[in-house]
Amino acid sequence: MSKFSTPEDLLNSQVKEVNKGNIDFLMTLYENDVCFANQPGQVVKDKELICKAFHELINKGIKLDARAKRVYYVDNLALLITEWSLNGRESDGTPINHTGNGTIVFRRQPDNTWLMVIENPWGTN
Template sequence: MTQEETAVLNVIETMTASFAQADIDKVMSTYEPNAVIMFEPGVGLSDEEAIRQGFTEFASLNPSFTYGEHQVVVAGDVGLHISPWKMNGTTPDGNPMELGGLSVAVLRKQPDGKWLMVIDNPYGGQHLTH
């Protein structure tokens, strides 16, 4: 993996670890302002308050994440990360739950050299119907 590909993967790993620890401020620091995040298939959010609420709600499930193989592609200042994922957690009433999908994230290299997510779609493998 190139240095830039590794930097892209590090952003994904930082976000995931921070999310599992319910560190929402750190999670938010891995995204550009006005990033689009899909908390459910076909519905993208870009409002910071709604995004914080979504992450807070999911973090309350005490999530534990596992990823399959990571694919990272970098073209100039744009990075793409693709990986299957699973999340195990516990609902507020104590029942175990599992979610999963295909994570597709687009990142952009910032003027300071840092990579941040612009689009985060953890349901990239789902077929959408209109």
């Protein structure tokens, strides 16, 4: 399991590993009972479906850039507001260029590291 002392560290590692195509590593960033919005208005709560969504993105040769804009903490929870861009190509060559603001909820683990509990790259959609 991956160990991160801040939510920002986890986000930076997520970006790096998405760009490397390291899906096995990406799955270690989430709690088992994760909620993930893989598309606006579409939520999945199964790590296998999240893995499938990452496979689809990585197969398109996407490159992710993301940065933490703000982090709010209360007890063992953190809300991270992100700004991100995603670039790649569809199988027919059509460019993929998406940008947005996302929200991620993290929970501090018993060893004081952080994992994602809820991830919504689409912000409030």
